[in-house]
Amino acid sequence: MARAFNARVRHREFNPGDLVLHITPVSRCKFVYKYDGPFVVRETFSGGAIILSDMNGTENILPVNADALKKYYP
Template structure:
């Protein structure tokens, strides 16, 4: 139609020429050349042909052997506990001991309780303390756990 097939064939041929020593092993290198062509990003679309067809990036065999950031993130996300808060819940805020505390291991681990005023969809919440004073800045929900009086 518009020469796209011929251009793709030309690119695959260039890949095979770089991989082979003589013309007799071209048929052995064809699957590897096709994999390289299908998983490399095109400048015209900014995506790989594989991702355009299947809607996701391919996981290469080397990524299974040597963990990549994508594989490690997938393993980490399996262990994440979803914390669901709703307005009016009582929660405790985890204390990060930046300054040295004289009580050592007997120092408080959590501060509060606080009342959830508003919940955002990205995991941020706005708090009120027990006196009704509002904390104006949203805080990430990872630092909280529910309080059951």
């Protein structure tokens, strides 16, 4: 069962400087945006943690899991 699941998993790779969208934790209704952003990737770690910053350059202190991000193409 694990082999079948792992065969369909798409690995996401983020590099510093990429633009990403962050999934909002709570969607109150179906008309609310599901993503916040765009954010800029500042640093990536091996375990899948990523440090983001706003477009203005203010860096977020807490890292974000790569599963909660989606690449943004302007």
